[in-house]
Amino acid sequence: MRYSSIDLLRTISIVIMVVVHFCENLAGATPKIAGIGAPMFMFLSGISFRLWLNGRSTRQKSDETITKIAVRRGFFLIGLGFVFNIFVWMPEDVFNWDVLTLIGTGMICMGLARHAPPQMIGMVCALLFLMGPVVRQLTDWESYWAEGYFDPDFTLPDVILGYIAVGYFPIFPWLLFPLLGFSVGTLTFGEKSDQANAVALRAIFVVGISLMILAATAVLVRYFCADQFPNTWPKSWTMFPPSIEYTTGTIGWGLSAFSACYWLFDLKMPAEKFAGIRRIAERFSRRSLTAYLLHHVVHLWPLWLYAAWQGLEPTYYWRETTNVYVALLLAGGFLILCYGFFAWLDRNKYPAVENLMRWLCD
Amino acid sequence: MQAEKTISSIKSTSQFASDDLEIISELSLEVWEIEFANQKSLPPNAYGRPFGSQRQQHIVRKKTTSTHKLHRQDIEGAGLTLVMVPDDASLGMATVQRLQDWLERRESEDSFARPQLLALQGAQIVWHPQCVVIMVPANRVQTVCQAVLDGYFYEAELRSIEAALEGNWENTLGDAPLGFEFNATAVSRRSELAERFQEVLKLRTRLARLTSNIVVPHVYPPTLASQIGERLRERLRMEERLELVEGKLEVQEHVYEMCSHRTSEYMVARTGHHLEWVIILLLGFQTILWIVDLLSTATP
Numbered sequence: 001m002r003y004s005s006i007d008l009l010r011t012i013s014i015v016i017m018v019v020v021h022f023c024e025n026l027a028g029a030t031p032k033i034a035g036i037g038a039p040m041f042m043f044l045s046g047i048s049f050r051l052w053l054n055g056r057s058t059r060q061k062s063d064e065t066i067t068k069i070a071v072r073r074g075f076f077l078i079g080l081g082f083v084f085n086i087f088v089w090m091p092e093d094v095f096n097w098d099v100l101t102l103i104g105t106g107m108i109c110m111g112l113a114r115h116a117p118p119q120m121i122g123m124v125c126a127l128l129f130l131m132g133p134v135v136r137q138l139t140d141w142e143s144y145w146a147e148g149y150f151d152p153d154f155t156l157p158d159v160i161l162g163y164i165a166v167g168y169f170p171i172f173p174w175l176l177f178p179l180l181g182f183s184v185g186t187l188t189f190g191e192k193s194d195q196a197n198a199v200a201l202r203a204i205f206v207v208g209i210s211l212m213i214l215a216a217t218a219v220l221v222r223y224f225c226a227d228q229f230p231n232t233w234p235k236s237w238t239m240f241p242p243s244i245e246y247t248t249g250t251i252g253w254g255l256s257a258f259s260a261c262y263w264l265f266d267l268k269m270p271a272e273k274f275a276g277i278r279r280i281a282e283r284f285s286r287r288s289l290t291a292y293l294l295h296h297v298v299h300l301w302p303l304w305l306y307a308a309w310q311g312l313e314p315t316y317y318w319r320e321t322t323n324v325y326v327a328l329l330l331a332g333g334f335l336i337l338c339y340g341f342f343a344w345l346d347r348n349k350y351p352a353v354e355n356l357m358r359w360l361c362d
Numbered sequence: 363m364q365a366e367k368t369i370s371s372i373k374s375t376s377q378f379a380s381d382d383l384e385i386i387s388e389l390s391l392e393v394w395e396i397e398f399a400n401q402k403s404l405p406p407n408a409y410g411r412p413f414g415s416q417r418q419q420h421i422v423r424k425k426t427t428s429t430h431k432l433h434r435q436d437i438e439g440a441g442l443t444l445v446m447v448p449d450d451a452s453l454g455m456a457t458v459q460r461l462q463d464w465l466e467r468r469e470s471e472d473s474f475a476r477p478q479l480l481a482l483q484g485a486q487i488v489w490h491p492q493c494v495v496i497m498v499p500a501n502r503v504q505t506v507c508q509a510v511l512d513g514y515f516y517e518a519e520l521r522s523i524e525a526a527l528e529g530n531w532e533n534t535l536g537d538a539p540l541g542f543e544f545n546a547t548a549v550s551r552r553s554e555l556a557e558r559f560q561e562v563l564k565l566r567t568r569l570a571r572l573t574s575n576i577v578v579p580h581v582y583p584p585t586l587a588s589q590i591g592e593r594l595r596e597r598l599r600m601e602e603r604l605e606l607v608e609g610k611l612e613v614q615e616h617v618y619e620m621c622s623h624r625t626s627e628y629m630v631a632r633t634g635h636h637l638e639w640v641i642i643l644l645l646g647f648q649t650i651l652w653i654v655d656l657l658s659t660a661t662p
Contacts, residue, residue: 115546120639127647135651139658157657164654191550 003051004271004278005261007285010044013037014284015335018295022331025299028319029327035239035246036253038099038169039177041288043254045103046181047188049110054192070111072361077104080293080353088296090304090314095159096150097167100292105171106178114182121183125176129247132173133234135165141241150240168240173247180251184258196267201259208255215249280339287342290352294341298334384433385464387457391432392446395425395439398515410508413515415571421511432461437493442514444507447486447497458486458497465490478597483586489514489594491521502586509587513594516575520603523565523572527610533558534614541620544628552625559618566611569604576600 016037023029049070052058058066081100085093113121144152144166152158152166164171187200222229222236222245236245271278284291300318307316322330345352351359399405399420404412409423424441437443447457458479465477465488477490485506488495494514498506537555540548576595581588595601 116639117636120636120643123640124643127643131647131651135654138651138654157660161654161657164650 001051001055002282002285003262003266004281005258005265006044006047006051007278007281008265009040009257009261010288011281011284013041013044014288014291017041017292018335019328019331021295022299022334023324023327025303025318026321026327026330027324029324031324036250038239039250040254040257042099042103042106042174042177043181043184043251043258045106046110046178046183047185047258048181049107049114049178050182050185050189053114054189059192066114067111069362070114071108073357074104074106074108074111076357076361077101077107080104080357084293084296088293088300092154095152095154095162095167097162097170099169101163102169102171102174103178106175109175110178110182113179118183118186121179125180125183128171128173128176128179129244132165132242132247133244135172136241139165141166145240173242176247177251177254181254184255188259188262196262198267201263204255205259205263208252208257208259211248211252212256213252215245215252218245218248283339283342283346287345287352287354289354289357290342291338293353294338295334299330383435384431385460386431387447387460388430389448389450389453389457390428390430391457392448393427393429393432393436394423394444394446396442396444396511397422397424398441410504410511413508413512415574419515421508421515432464442511442518443493444511445493445495446503447495449497449499454497455486458488458495461495462488465493465495480590480593480597482589482593485586485590487590489598491518505587506590509590510594513591516572517594517598517600519568519572520576520600520607523569523607523611524603526561526565527607527614530558530562530614534617537621538617540624541617542624544621544624548625549628549632552629555618555621555625559622562611562614562618566615569607569611573604576604 014037016033020031020034020037023031024034053066061069078101081098081104082094084100085096085098089096113124139161144150144158144162150162150166150168152162162170184204187204188197190197219236234241234243236243237249238246242250265274265278303317303321304314307314310316321327342352344350396409399408399422400414400418401420402418405420405422407423409421413419413421432445445461447454447461450457462477462479477488480487480489483502485496485498485502487498487506487510489510494510496503496506496510537558540551540555578591578595580592584592
C-alpha cells in the first residue's frame with residue numbers, strides 16, 4: 001500500500017535535491033532551501049523500511065530471510081554508492097561517503113536491529129546526536145574540509161574517519177535519521193499497518209514542532225547575541241558539518257512534516273482529491289534511486305566530458321558553467337523530462353535501478 | 363360445569379394463542395418483577411430479609427401488577443418474574459399446571475432448562491430460569507418466597523459462572539500454546555492475557571463464595587424454607603454442577619497460570635537482555651570514540 005504523504009515528501013526532497021545540485025554544481029550558488037532535502041529523504045527511508053516489513057508478502061517470509069534481504073540491499077546501496085562515486089564524481093572521490101553509503105548502512109542497521117525496542121533505538125539516536133560534535137572535534141573536521149568540500153587523503157585512517165565522522169554523510173550523526181524514521185514508522189503504523197496510531201501521530205507532530213522552535217530559537221540567539229559566544233564555536237546552522245541546531249531543526253522538520261502530511265493526505269482527505277499530484281509524486285517516489293543517479297549523470301558528465309574534450313582538467317567547469325537562473329531552468333527541465341522518462345519506463349514495464357536492487361537482493 | 367367451562371376457555375384461549383405467546387388465567391395473577399441488589403443499606407422496595415454470607419444480598423420487588431393475562435414479553439426481561447397464583451381450591455392447581463406447560467414450550471430449539479415443579483407442604487412451586495410460579499397459603503407467602511428467591515439467586519449465580527466458563531474455552535485453547543513458550547510476537551498480547559487471567563480468578567472467587575451456599579448441611583429440625591432450599595438444590599443438581607464447574611475452572615486457571623509464568627520469565631529475561639545490549643552499545647560507542655581518537659592521532 002502506498003501512502004501519498006510519503007510519496008509527496010519524498011518528491012519534494014527529490015525536487016530540492018535536483019535544484020540544489022544543479023545550482024551548486026553548475027552555478028556555484030547554494031539556494032536557501034539547501035539542507036532540508038537530504039535529512040527528510042533519510043528519515044523517509046526509515047519509514048519505508050518499516051512499511052516494507054509490514055507488507056503482506058514480507059510478513060510471509062521468515063525472519064532470517066528478511067534479515068538477509070535487508071543486509072543485501074544495504075550492501076547493494078553501499079556498493080552502488082562506490083560505483084556512483086567512481087563513475088560520476090571521480091575515482092579519487094570513491095570514499096567521500098555520500099548519501100547512498102549512509103542509507104545502505106542504515107538499511108543494514110535497521111535489518112539487524114528491527115526487533116530492538118524503540119527505547120534502545122532512541123538511545124542510539126541520542127548517542128549519535130550527542131557524540132557527533134565530539135567526534136568531529138577529535139578528528140579535526142576542519143582540516144578535511146579546507147577547500148570547502150570533503151578532501152581526504154587516500155589512506156586507511158582517512159577512509160575510516162570519513163565513514164565515521166568527517167565525510168559528506170558520516171555515521172555521526174546522519175545514521176540517526178533512518179533509525180528515527182524507522183522508530184516513527186513503527187510507532188505510527190505498528191507491525192501490521194492496519195490502523196494508524198492517532199495519539200502517536202499527534203505526539204510526533206508536537207515533538208517535531210517543538211524541536212523546530214528550539215532550533216530556530218538557538219539560531220536566533222546565536223545571531224542576535226553573537227558577541228556573547230566565543231568565535232571558536234561552530235557556526236549555528238550548517239549542513240557540513242551538521243551543527244546541533246541544524247540536526248535538531250531537521251529532525252523536527254522530518255517529524256512534523258511527516259505527521260502533518262500523513263494526517264492530511266492519507267487520513268483526512270479522500271484519495272481522489274489532488275489525484276494528479278498524487279500520481280506524479282508516486283512516480284517520482286517509486287523511482288527515487290534512479291532519479292538520484294540520473295540527475296547527477298545528466299548535469300555532471302557533460303561538464304567532465306566537455307572539459308576533457310577541451311584538454312582541460314575534468315572539473316574545470318565545475319561550479320562555473322552558468323548562472324543561477326539558467327541552472328534553475330535546467331533543473332526544471334530535467335524534472336519534467338525525468339517524469340516523462342519514468343512514465344515511459346512504467347508504460348513499457350522497463351526496469352530501473354530499483355528493479356535491479358530487488359532482483360539481486362530479494 | 364363452571365370449572366369445566368373455565369378450563370376449556372383456558373384451553374381454547376391457549377389454542378387461540380397458537381404461537382404460545384400468552385396465557386390467560388381465570389384467576390387474578392400477581393406478577394412481581396424481581397431484582398437482586400448487593401449493598402449494605404436496605405434498597406427501596408426491598409422484600410424479605412437480606413441473605414448471603416455478608417447479609418448484603420437484597421431481594422428487590424421492582425414492580426407488582428395484577429393480571430389475568432401473561433405474555434412472554436413479561437418474563438423475558440433481565441430480572442426474574444415471580445407469578446403468585448392465588449391459593450384457590452378449584453382452579454389453583456390447574457392454573458399452576460397450565461403455567462408450567464406454557465413455560466415448557468420452547469421458543470427456539472436451543473432454549474434452556476425445563477421447568478421443575480416442587481410440591482411441598484401445600485406449596486406449589488414451578489421453577490424456571492426466567493419465571494417462578496408460586497401457589498402457597500397466605501400465611502406462608504413470605505417464607506416460601508424468601509426461600510425460593512434465595513435458591514434462585516444462587517442457581518442464577520452458578521448458571522452465570524457456567525456460561526462464563528463455556529464462553530472462555532475458545533480463548534483458553536487459543537492461549538494454551540503460550541503456556542509452553544512465550545515469544546516476542548506474543549508480547550503485544552500481555553494485557554489481553556492479564557485480563558483473561560483476572561477474569562478466571564474472578565470466576566474462582568465467585569465460585570468459592572457460592573460453594574458455601576450450595577453445599578449446605580441438612581438443617582435439623584427441617585423447616586419449610588430449608589426443605590425448599592434442599593429440594594431446589596437437589597432438583598437443579600447444583601452440587602453436581604458445582605463439581606463440574608470446579609473441574610473446568612481448574613483447567614482454565616492452570617492454563618493462565620502457566621501463561622503468566624512464561625510471560626514473566628520472558629519479560630525478565632528480555633529486560634536483562636536489553637540491559638546487556640545497552641551496555642554493549644555504550645561499550646561499542648566508547649570503542650568507536652577510541653578508534654577515532656587513535657586514528658586522528660595516527661594521521662599526520
